[in-house]
Amino acid sequence: MKSQEFAQLLQTNINNGLYSETGKLPTEDMLMKQYGVTRYCVRGAVNLLVSLGEVYPVQGSGMFVRESKREGCLSLNNTTGLTAGFDPDTVVTRVLALDLEEADAALAKRMKCPFGTPIYALKRLRIVDGEPYAVEYSYYAKSIVHILNREIAEGSLYRYIREDLALNIGFADKVVYAEKLNADDAALLNLSEGDPTLIAEDDAYLSNGQMFNASKMVYHYQKVKFFNLANLK
Amino acid sequence: MKSQEFAQLLQTNINNGLYSETGKLPTEDMLMKQYGVTRYCVRGAVNLLVSLGEVYPVQGSGMFVRESKREGCLSLNNTTGLTAGFDPDTVVTRVLALDLEEADAALAKRMKCPFGTPIYALKRLRIVDGEPYAVEYSYYAKSIVHILNREIAEGSLYRYIREDLALNIGFADKVVYAEKLNADDAALLNLSEGDPTLIAEDDAYLSNGQMFNASKMVYHYQKVKFFNLANLK
DNA sequence: TAGTGGTCTAGACCACAAA
DNA sequence: TTGTGGTCTAGACCACTAT
Numbered sequence: 001m002k003s004q005e006f007a008q009l010l011q012t013n014i015n016n017g018l019y020s021e022t023g024k025l026p027t028e029d030m031l032m033k034q035y036g037v038t039r040y041c042v043r044g045a046v047n048l049l050v051s052l053g054e055v056y057p058v059q060g061s062g063m064f065v066r067e068s069k070r071e072g073c074l075s076l077n078n079t080t081g082l083t084a085g086f087d088p089d090t091v092v093t094r095v096l097a098l099d100l101e102e103a104d105a106a107l108a109k110r111m112k113c114p115f116g117t118p119i120y121a122l123k124r125l126r127i128v129d130g131e132p133y134a135v136e137y138s139y140y141a142k143s144i145v146h147i148l149n150r151e152i153a154e155g156s157l158y159r160y161i162r163e164d165l166a167l168n169i170g171f172a173d174k175v176v177y178a179e180k181l182n183a184d185d186a187a188l189l190n191l192s193e194g195d196p197t198l199i200a201e202d203d204a205y206l207s208n209g210q211m212f213n214a215s216k217m218v219y220h221y222q223k224v225k226f227f228n229l230a231n232l233k
Numbered sequence: 234m235k236s237q238e239f240a241q242l243l244q245t246n247i248n249n250g251l252y253s254e255t256g257k258l259p260t261e262d263m264l265m266k267q268y269g270v271t272r273y274c275v276r277g278a279v280n281l282l283v284s285l286g287e288v289y290p291v292q293g294s295g296m297f298v299r300e301s302k303r304e305g306c307l308s309l310n311n312t313t314g315l316t317a318g319f320d321p322d323t324v325v326t327r328v329l330a331l332d333l334e335e336a337d338a339a340l341a342k343r344m345k346c347p348f349g350t351p352i353y354a355l356k357r358l359r360i361v362d363g364e365p366y367a368v369e370y371s372y373y374a375k376s377i378v379h380i381l382n383r384e385i386a387e388g389s390l391y392r393y394i395r396e397d398l399a400l401n402i403g404f405a406d407k408v409v410y411a412e413k414l415n416a417d418d419a420a421l422l423n424l425s426e427g428d429p430t431l432i433a434e435d436d437a438y439l440s441n442g443q444m445f446n447a448s449k450m451v452y453h454y455q456k457v458k459f460f461n462l463a464n465l466k
Numbered sequence: 467t468a469g470t471g472g473t474c475t476a477g478a479c480c481a482c483a484a485a
Numbered sequence: 486t487t488g489t490g491g492t493c494t495a496g497a498c499c500a501c502t503a504t
Contacts (some may be wrong), residue, residue: 040493051284056404059471060502068406076461167463171289173301177458178411178431196429198411205366208291225410228309232402273474293483301495
């Protein structure tokens with residue numbers, strides 16, 4: 001069994017509360033025996049969970065579960081966009097605009113591509129439980145996401161890219177800040193111009209380092225919080 | 234040489250632009266030869282840098298530098314509070330209040346400690362380049378941070394805890410959101426009541442899992458952005 | 467002192483990318 | 486096909502915690 005699979009197994013155990021009585025995982029030796037895996041595998045899996053902020057190891061003492069899932073918060077570490085973390089049934093997406101453009105200077109810089117590169121430009125309103133949740137402005141490189149139509153845009157684009165296009169999503173740079181809402185976005189979010197809004201800008205890359213997506217999410221400030229489990233060592 | 238030291242060395246090289254020509258690190262074999270370290274050490278170091286978002290590996294191709302340091306943004310992954318990432322000379326801290334309290338029900342819950350536990354309560358105004366930057370409300374467990382006075386509070390508390398008290402800071406849970414400023418904080422930040430503000434709440438733990446600090450940072454929304462290098466795999 | 471996690475060695479073979 | 490990173494084995498010893 002690979003470290004990654006084993007990490008998934010441990011994660012499932014944690015989520016099922018298997019270790020909640022003591023708050024700690026079995027020792028490395030126990031895990032090796034229980035699951036018939038090597039120490040290499042155990043340590044690889046634990047390292048993954050540590051870097052995800054799920055557990056923390058204390059030398060000489062054990063490996064402890066870090067129970068601090070903030071309910072209803074969006075994770076800053078694992079997700080881009082929005083669908084992950086919500087029941088898909090509760091998310092409705094209204095496509096406000098979808099165009100195929102050729103990158104001008106600004107967009108070329110934003111997408112780190114040559115001038116004139118074809119780029120899909122998309123504007124969506126994300127609705128959760130019937131309430132407007134975020135306005136999303138996003139761009140996708142046509143060279144990677146060859147086909148993008150309204151039907152696809154009404155679903156989870158990340159699911160589409162990962163599963164239907166079979167591309168490996170790797171990492172993202174995020175910038176988060178607060179701003180005053182403009183009139184347009186305020187109207188879409190049922191808020192007033194000048195109200196606060198929480199903004200997240202993402203640059204997303206495939207695991208081979210190709211940038212495929214830039215987006216700006218304008219969140220309803222009363223409905224969205226981000227959480228992050230940081231390692232300060 | 235330990236993996237961690239080697240990661241530090243590689244990080245320094247990256248920061249010095251040693252790899253900026255090709256954008257990639259030497260191969261594992263090269264690093265082993267150049268620095269006389271084992272593959273174990275190389276891979277441990279690279280894994281660290283990957284989890285920090287500094288590099289990304291592409292199987293069969295190489296290890297690439299992820300150049301996206303956002304100038305002037307605060308990192309969400311590595312830091313709590315503020316001093317890290319600024320030239321200490323440019324940061325001035327005004328202590329607005331410092332009291333030793335016994336935890337009431339709310340504070341006991343916030344600090345995950347028993348009712349009545351002694352807690353330092355601190356309110357500070359952080360000033361960067363002469364401009365108000367953030368209002369900070371923070372609590373420190375006296376059982377861990379035994380002594381806290383105005384003189385100490387005017388400096389970097391994390392430096393104090395790490396270096397003077399020789400404690401190992403481990404990790405933090407962060408929650409980030411936007412809000413309307415209240416009149417008090419607005420006055421301190423030279424903004425208006427009802428303006429947006431970016432809030433970060435941190436629960437910080439020693440590496441043995443003891444919680445020692447809870448804080449709420451009320452940031453000037455025009456001066457602060459957060460960035461985060463996320464791994465989506 | 468015993469238990470537990472942290473580091474390391476010296477190999478081997480697999481999976482993927484580029485030529 | 487070759488080079489590169491990914492995974493793994495089977496050990497050994499070190500560093501820290503709890504008793």
